[in-house]
Amino acid sequence: MNPHDFLFQAIIFLTVAVIFVPVAKKLGLGSVLGYLLAGVVIGPFILGFVGEEGESILQFAEFGVVLMLFLIGLELQPELLWKLRKSILGLGLMQLILTTVCVTALAMAFGFGWEHALVLGMILSMSSTAIVLQILSEKGLLKTPAGQSAFAVLLFQDVAVIPIFAILPLFSTSGKAAGVAKNLTWVDGEPGWLKGLIVLGSIAAIIIVGRLLIRPLLRIIAKTEMREIFTAMSLLIVIAIAELMSQIGLSPALGAFLAGVVLANSEYRHELESDIEPFKGLLLGIFFMTIGASINFHLVADQIGAVISWVLLLIIIKSGVLLLLGRIIKMGVKPNFIFSFSLSQVGEFAFVLLSFSLQQGILPPDTVSLMIAIVAISMGLTPIVMLLNEKLILPRLGTETKPQREPDVIDERNKVIIAGFGHFGSTVGRFLKSNKIDATYLDIDSDRVDVLRKMGFNVFYGDASRAELLEFAGAKEASIIIITIGDSEKRAELVETVKKHFPHLHMLVRSANRYEAYDQMNAGLLHIYRESLDTSLRVGIDAMSLLGYRKYTARHLANTFFKYDEQALKKLSAIRDQEVYINEIRKSTEELELIMQSDNQFIIRSEPEPDIS
Amino acid sequence: MNKILVLFAHPAFERSTMHKSLLDHIKQLPNVTINDLYENYPDFEVDVEREKKLLSAHDVIVWQHPFFWYSGPALLKQWQDLVFEYGWAYGNENYALEGKRIFNVITSGGELEAFQKKCFHNSTIRDFLLPFERTAEICKMIYLPPFWVPETEKLSNAAIAEYGRQYKDLLTLIGDSDLNDPKLSATTLLNSLVT
Numbered sequence: 001m002n003p004h005d006f007l008f009q010a011i012i013f014l015t016v017a018v019i020f021v022p023v024a025k026k027l028g029l030g031s032v033l034g035y036l037l038a039g040v041v042i043g044p045f046i047l048g049f050v051g052e053e054g055e056s057i058l059q060f061a062e063f064g065v066v067l068m069l070f071l072i073g074l075e076l077q078p079e080l081l082w083k084l085r086k087s088i089l090g091l092g093l094m095q096l097i098l099t100t101v102c103v104t105a106l107a108m109a110f111g112f113g114w115e116h117a118l119v120l121g122m123i124l125s126m127s128s129t130a131i132v133l134q135i136l137s138e139k140g141l142l143k144t145p146a147g148q149s150a151f152a153v154l155l156f157q158d159v160a161v162i163p164i165f166a167i168l169p170l171f172s173t174s175g176k177a178a179g180v181a182k183n184l185t186w187v188d189g190e191p192g193w194l195k196g197l198i199v200l201g202s203i204a205a206i207i208i209v210g211r212l213l214i215r216p217l218l219r220i221i222a223k224t225e226m227r228e229i230f231t232a233m234s235l236l237i238v239i240a241i242a243e244l245m246s247q248i249g250l251s252p253a254l255g256a257f258l259a260g261v262v263l264a265n266s267e268y269r270h271e272l273e274s275d276i277e278p279f280k281g282l283l284l285g286i287f288f289m290t291i292g293a294s295i296n297f298h299l300v301a302d303q304i305g306a307v308i309s310w311v312l313l314l315i316i317i318k319s320g321v322l323l324l325l326g327r328i329i330k331m332g333v334k335p336n337f338i339f340s341f342s343l344s345q346v347g348e349f350a351f352v353l354l355s356f357s358l359q360q361g362i363l364p365p366d367t368v369s370l371m372i373a374i375v376a377i378s379m380g381l382t383p384i385v386m387l388l389n390e391k392l393i394l395p396r397l398g399t400e401t402k403p404q405r406e407p408d409v410i411d412e413r414n415k416v417i418i419a420g421f422g423h424f425g426s427t428v429g430r431f432l433k434s435n436k437i438d439a440t441y442l443d444i445d446s447d448r449v450d451v452l453r454k455m456g457f458n459v460f461y462g463d464a465s466r467a468e469l470l471e472f473a474g475a476k477e478a479s480i481i482i483i484t485i486g487d488s489e490k491r492a493e494l495v496e497t498v499k500k501h502f503p504h505l506h507m508l509v510r511s512a513n514r515y516e517a518y519d520q521m522n523a524g525l526l527h528i529y530r531e532s533l534d535t536s537l538r539v540g541i542d543a544m545s546l547l548g549y550r551k552y553t554a555r556h557l558a559n560t561f562f563k564y565d566e567q568a569l570k571k572l573s574a575i576r577d578q579e580v581y582i583n584e585i586r587k588s589t590e591e592l593e594l595i596m597q598s599d600n601q602f603i604i605r606s607e608p609e610p611d612i613s
Numbered sequence: 614m615n616k617i618l619v620l621f622a623h624p625a626f627e628r629s630t631m632h633k634s635l636l637d638h639i640k641q642l643p644n645v646t647i648n649d650l651y652e653n654y655p656d657f658e659v660d661v662e663r664e665k666k667l668l669s670a671h672d673v674i675v676w677q678h679p680f681f682w683y684s685g686p687a688l689l690k691q692w693q694d695l696v697f698e699y700g701w702a703y704g705n706e707n708y709a710l711e712g713k714r715i716f717n718v719i720t721s722g723g724e725l726e727a728f729q730k731k732c733f734h735n736s737t738i739r740d741f742l743l744p745f746e747r748t749a750e751i752c753k754m755i756y757l758p759p760f761w762v763p764e765t766e767k768l769s770n771a772a773i774a775e776y777g778r779q780y781k782d783l784l785t786l787i788g789d790s791d792l793n794d795p796k797l798s799a800t801t802l803l804n805s806l807v808t
Contacts, residue, residue: 556658559658
């Protein structure tokens with residue numbers, strides 16, 4: 001493909017994406033369907049911009065899947081897995097097994113041989129993380145028992161994709177897998193036991209290198225404070241691991257996933273996430289578009305009856321299995337219906353697995369084409385199924401009588417974010433921590449992050465003034481952000497970011513002096529903390545005490561001074577003119593002196609006269 | 614409708630289900646203002662001018678607090694010491710609060726029966742409230758009998774809610790009454806008006 005063609009292709013893909021994805025989102029269909037629709041439009045059956053050569057784009061776009069699995073790995077914190085272990089293992093495993101069995105039976109009923117049927121069973125048992133989480137969070141159901149169980153099932157599916165990738169090639173009927181045959185790997189021709197050893201060795205190497213080498217490497221890169229180099233490094237890690245895995249004949253996705261898990265607990269997690277996320281999003285988008293473009297509508301039209309019955313039966317089977325499981329774990333009737341119908345579609349992983357099966361020669365092209373259409377339709381129906389459930393089924397169930405299951409705690413993000421963990425921020429952090437208030441800390445100094453993590457703080461490396469990083473740090477769920485960064489310009493930048501992207505956050509902001517405080521007040525901030533004010537006043541109190549004043553009196557006078565000074569600051573912040581400002585300062589100083597002198601707390605205090613006459 | 618100001622003083626409000634119930638029941642009443650002293654003045658710096666304005670704007674004052682060492686918590690005393698200024702609340706011919714009704718709403722762990730002559734405390738609850746009563750009288754306010762929740766340690770959730778309801782009924786009754794009605798002063802405890 002020459003560069004001109006490449007740019008032309010890029011224009012087509014990006015144009016339909018920016019048109020269709022926002023429209024689909026607006027209609028509540030989710031971005032995945034938006035990309036699919038865009039693909040259909042540019043595909044051979046409507047505009048015909050992309051046709052056969054879509055193959056090369058697909059291979060490029062598939063890298064989005066690798067990045068997605070890396071991100072899933074990054075998100076899999078051991079604590080979260082542990083908290084949800086029962087739901088994940090019980091519900092997730094049972095859902096996968098039962099659905100696979102039922103769908104396999106269905107496929108056999110449609111005339112597939114058992115091997116193809118089983119492959120389809122595994123592929124179609126997946127649900128759509130993107131669609132389900134979006135719908136549940138829009139309806140505010142994510143933290144309910146239904147939402148948490150759905151989350152657990154999806155999490156299990158995310159992980160189950162890895163072994164499924166490994167199992168699928170076993171069903172390859174063409175003997176030699178087509179995809180692997182094309183590019184010879186390092187291990188071809190080696191005896192089986194050596195291959196096995198190399199594979200195990202590579203996995204061990206990823207874990208060890210991830211633990212011992214990548215973190216220090218990231219630290220060195222972070223120190224250069226050049227963002228694009230950090231991004232380059234992030235991409236390099238994923239691509240290198242993916243390549244290593246393909247060279248030894250394993251799935252690149254598996255390697256990326258492993259690398260993600262290894263780095264999940266590192267201080268660079270949020271920074272890595274926010275660096276990789278846009279690449280992943282865009283590549284996956286292109287991936288879904290090529291999928292959409294590859295749907296063979298002649299085939300679908302010929303078999304329209306089969307397509308419709310597949311879709312309906314799949315929805316019935318998938319929600320039926322979940323209803324049964326919900327029953328077993330004693331979920332209430334209404335939550336059970338929400339839980340079951342929300343997961344009734346086939347998910348985006350199915351596209352990935354289908355195109356993988358096609359390449360590996362596991363499934364014939366016609367079947368894949370048909371299935372892609374079926375999967376897409378089932379996804380598109382999800383909002384409608386949920387709506388029908390809400391309007392027709394739930395009202396008939398009457399009021400909830402069964403006691404609700406005690407909700408598990410899912411990935412409860414911290415309510416407090418502290419940006420800047422120097423001496424100022426760490427004191428705030430230590431105080432909160434001593435009161436068992438957990439916070440998420442962000443800091444740009446990689447050495448300091450290292451030390452603080454060793455001390456047991458939940459610190460992440462990154463530039464807090466970037467909206468994506470804040471989002472990954474949980475800014476959407478948080479209620480407070482404490483801005484204690486030492487650099488006043490960075491503080492102002494962060495304030496702007498928060499105002500723009502997370503207006504719900506209470507901002508508590510450090511201020512170098514009164515001049516910065518004026519700016520912050522004018523920016524509409526309510527909680528401003530001049531960094532030396534309280535300490536200076538404490539010095540004042542001790543000085544008065546040494547001069548012979550009573551400590552309580554000195555303290556009270558300092559409190560009065562403080563209160564007055566804060567009020568005066570508000571007045572002064574509105575003044576722009578230098579001369580007026582100096583005048584006002586003089587006036588308020590005199591006023592303050594007057595107030596302090598006339599302060600008579602406990603001074604005129606005599607016993608009330610017992611007899612008043 | 615008489616306007617009622619509740620001066621609430623509790624240093625560990627988050628641990629008191631009783632006071633939470635009391636406040637929860639009255640906070641919606643339209644004629645009631647709740648002034649949470651420990652929340653407003655955590656460093657004991659009572660804003661005297663604000664407090665004077667609040668007092669002037671109300672007809673009935675309530676000191677709501679736990680009964681600590683036969684009196685109120687420290688901040689309530691600080692409040693009295695600072696706000697009842699000479700030359701404003703009393704003395705020098707000035708009685709800004711003259712004629713206003715004032716009473717205590719108290720909770721105590723002690724048993725009802727123990728507050729009698731010859732019993733454990735050897736005095737009635739009203740006896741122990743004498744400093745409040747005299748302070749009110751010096752300021753020419755009219756001191757009413759207390760509303761008392763005894764034995765708080767032993768109360769069931771139902772009983773806690775019941776006291777909340779009584780408190781709400783009491784403030785509603787006082788809000789709607791003619792303050793000169795003798796029944797308000799005639800009882801030993803205001804509890805008897807709402808049980």
